[in-house]
Amino acid sequence: MALLKTVGLCKYFGGLKAVNHVDMEVQQGQVFGIIGPNGAGKTTFFNLCAGTIPATEGEIWFDGKNITGYRPHMAAKTGIARTFQNIQLFQNTTVLENVAVGFHIHTNTNMLDAVLGNARQKNTEKEIYEKGAALLERLELGQYKDTLAKNLPYGIQRKVEIARALAISPKILLLDEPAAGMNPNETHELLLFVKKLNAEGLTVVVIEHDLKFIMNVCDHIMVLNYGQKLCEGNAQEIQNNKQVQEAYFGKRAGLGGTEG
Numbered sequence: 001m002a003l004l005k006t007v008g009l010c011k012y013f014g015g016l017k018a019v020n021h022v023d024m025e026v027q028q029g030q031v032f033g034i035i036g037p038n039g040a041g042k043t044t045f046f047n048l049c050a051g052t053i054p055a056t057e058g059e060i061w062f063d064g065k066n067i068t069g070y071r072p073h074m075a076a077k078t079g080i081a082r083t084f085q086n087i088q089l090f091q092n093t094t095v096l097e098n099v100a101v102g103f104h105i106h107t108n109t110n111m112l113d114a115v116l117g118n119a120r121q122k123n124t125e126k127e128i129y130e131k132g133a134a135l136l137e138r139l140e141l142g143q144y145k146d147t148l149a150k151n152l153p154y155g156i157q158r159k160v161e162i163a164r165a166l167a168i169s170p171k172i173l174l175l176d177e178p179a180a181g182m183n184p185n186e187t188h189e190l191l192l193f194v195k196k197l198n199a200e201g202l203t204v205v206v207i208e209h210d211l212k213f214i215m216n217v218c219d220h221i222m223v224l225n226y227g228q229k230l231c232e233g234n235a236q237e238i239q240n241n242k243q244v245q246e247a248y249f250g251k252r253a254g255l256g257g258t259e260g
Helices: 042-049 072-078 095-106 111-116 119-138 154-166 184-199 211-217 235-239 242-249
Strands: 004-013 016-026 031-035 057-062 080-082 172-176 203-207 220-225 228-233
Touching: 004 042, 016 042, 016 057, 016 220, 016 228, 031 042, 031 184, 031 211, 042 172, 042 203, 072 080, 080 154, 095 119, 095 154, 119 154, 154 172, 154 184, 184 203, 184 211, 211 235, 220 235, 220 242, 228 235, 228 242
Parallel strands: 031 203, 031 220, 080 172, 172 203
Antiparallel strands: 004 016, 004 057, 220 228
């Protein structure tokens, strides 16, 4: 059974078919890549899966449950975490404080507890910060826990954003162009970071324009073009697919090699 599945998924904005009857199956333990030219509908597709926008037609299934129509907080509680193209950290708070935000989705405290600052609230906050510190250590980010997010190198900010997403204890992580704006060294470090998370058992779906990154990290790749699924397969099959080559480069062939 697929962990994340879409059936005939569509999103129309007036006459624009941003996503048009896309079927997808992501298996447990995969690193699944989604690629396509600019305007192919990749981020819109992600937004549908994460509940950010409602579908026009079709269904979304997660872990055997129909979650079509779920809002973002509902999708997150079922185990779907995501990051965004533009880093969305709280720049004037510390790394640990940023990560702590992610843990709140699973707490039982309420607004009254926060206002009163009662024992339950204090105990919950203490537990959250302990869990956040432990998560940062596991991800080898512990040295940055007291650093303001705005003072971090760009590549580390990306990792912290991923760490915050991991704080909800997701079953699947959706990464929207995580390597955007990175230099080659930062991109390589991110690639190793994603592989590490996957080796620990996390299923990952990644949108990325950096084809070298995609080809070296993904088990399976789906190609979108003009809102429709063009094809899917492993890295070698995608590299050799003439439809994919034409979608990216017109009649010029070649998507570049992999590093293994």
